[in-house]
Amino acid sequence: MAEKVLKNRVCIIGSGNWGSAIAKIVGRNAARLPNFEDKVTMWVYEEMIEGKKLTEIINETHENVKYLPGHKLPPNVVAIPDVVDAAKDADLLIFVVPHQFVRTICSTLLGKIKPTAAALSLIKGFDIAEGGGIDLISHIITRCLKIPCAVLMGANIASEVADEKFCETTIGCRDVMLAPTMRDIIQTEYFRVVVVDDEDAVEICGALKNIVAVGAGFVDGLGFGDNTKAAVIRLGLMEMIKFVDVFYPGSKLSTFFESCGVADLITTCYGGRNRRVAEAFVKTGRSIKELEDEMLNGQKLQGPITAEEVNHMLANKNMENKFPLFTAVFKICRGELKPSDFINCIRSHPEHMTQPTPKCSL
Numbered sequence: 310m311a312e313k314v315l316k317n318r319v320c321i322i323g324s325g326n327w328g329s330a331i332a333k334i335v336g337r338n339a340a341r342l343p344n345f346e347d348k349v350t351m352w353v354y355e356e357m358i359e360g361k362k363l364t365e366i367i368n369e370t371h372e373n374v375k376y377l378p379g380h381k382l383p384p385n386v387v388a389i390p391d392v393v394d395a396a397k398d399a400d401l402l403i404f405v406v407p408h409q410f411v412r413t414i415c416s417t418l419l420g421k422i423k424p425t426a427a428a429l430s431l432i433k434g435f436d437i438a439e440g441g442g443i444d445l446i447s448h449i450i451t452r453c454l455k456i457p458c459a460v461l462m463g464a465n466i467a468s469e470v471a472d473e474k475f476c477e478t479t480i481g482c483r484d485v486m487l488a489p490t491m492r493d494i495i496q497t498e499y500f501r502v503v504v505v506d507d508e509d510a511v512e513i514c515g516a517l518k519n520i521v522a523v524g525a526g527f528v529d530g531l532g533f534g535d536n537t538k539a540a541v542i543r544l545g546l547m548e549m550i551k552f553v554d555v556f557y558p559g560s561k562l563s564t565f566f567e568s569c570g571v572a573d574l575i576t577t578c579y580g581g582r583n584r585r586v587a588e589a590f591v592k593t594g595r596s597i598k599e600l601e602d603e604m605l606n607g608q609k610l611q612g613p614i615t616a617e618e619v620n621h622m623l624a625n626k627n628m629e630n631k632f633p634l635f636t637a638v639f640k641i642c643r644g645e646l647k648p649s650d651f652i653n654c655i656r657s658h659p660e661h662m663t664q665p666t667p668k669c670s671l
């Protein structure tokens with residue numbers, strides 16, 4: 310008698326631009342792999358589009374016409390408006406919502422999911438911790454739902470992934486038993502996965518690079534050139550490394566050379582929505598909120614809120630001056646500094662001030 314294969318059921322929690330692009334991959338992989346149930350549920354935050362429910366449109370046309378128009382989702386991806394209905398039978402929960410909604414979703418799911426389930430978070434951002442400082446989103450998911458949570462971050466602009474243009478991604482997963490399942494449901498010929506065990510650093514890279522992208526947008530808006538943008542990217546990377554070193558010691562420098570690190574930083578500083586809105590902010594003088602509403606058609610901006618969350622941590626520890634780029638982005642977004650002050654804020658960066666002798670190259 311043939312051995313019965315245990316099939317993992319997958320639920321995607323979220324259906325924005327990235328959620329829909331990843332649903333295309335996950336749906337196809339679930340249908341082709343023997344250890345996954347064909348049907349993939351996708352929780353959709355219900356909204357009306359020209360008088361019709363978005364879930365109905367997705368289930369009838371297999372297209373998320375609002376967040377990923379022009380791309381078909383596999384028919385085995387089923388849109389469900391109730392998050393508990395979508396998640397209750399799942400073995401793998403893929404979280405892909407803007408980070409500000411995670412706590413509410415987790416409290417709705419508490420006690421209603423399989424206790425043996427595992428999570429994979431694609432969410433880039435932090436939350437403010439109750440006692441001060443910041444919380445990683447994967448830690449919130451694990452604490453609230455009492456399940457393990459790996460992370461996926463990388464140079465993955467959703468529209469390009471949906472177009473099936475070759476790219477890489479990083480999965481941070483400490484659990485060696487879970488890692489192959491996470492990789493198998495995600496990897497395709499055009500979306501290549503590297504798994505590392507440095508979960509926290511992977512996630513922190515994904516959140517912090519959005520702050521740097523806002524800085525890159527400022528220099529574009531101010532009319533500086535590629536050299537200036539490269540300096541912003543490099544100084545931003547140094548602040549990312551320092552942040553991890555100070556607040557999450559024990560992480561590995563090699564993680565910054567994975568797709569989640571330097572590659573994501575570069576793509577976001579050239580192609581992402583944070584850069585685009587920050588450039589418009591400088592050029593038009595209008596508020597970030599107004600521009601987000603007008604330019605992004607319901608998509609959410611992560612950089613300015615992440616800058617605020619990080620500043621909460623830095624100000625608490627009296628460390629704002631050690632992270633001048635993160636601090637300047639925060640203050641400019643809040644209107645406490647002008648965009649034209651940005652370069653002056655990073656001109657005397659600690660990176661430029663600490664070298665009486667040449668740096669050792671190792």
Ligand SMILES: NC(=O)c1ccc[n+]([C@@H]2O[C@H](COP(=O)([O-])OP(=O)(O)OC[C@H]3O[C@@H](n4cnc5c(N)ncnc54)[C@H](O)[C@@H]3O)[C@@H](O)[C@H]2O)c1
Pocket residue numbers: 323324325326327328329353354355376405406407408410431432433434465466467468607608609610611
């Ligand atoms: N888009 C990308 O290129 C990309 C790439 C990698 C990672 N990410 C990350 O993925 C995460 C999700 O981003 P996205 O691009 O899929 O979303 P998005 O910004 O395109 O869309 C916003 C989503 O939030 C939902 N929403 C609105 N109000 C809500 C509410 N009150 N409660 C719950 N949901 C609500 C909307 O229905 C929509 O699905 C973010 O953390 C983002 O940083 C995005």
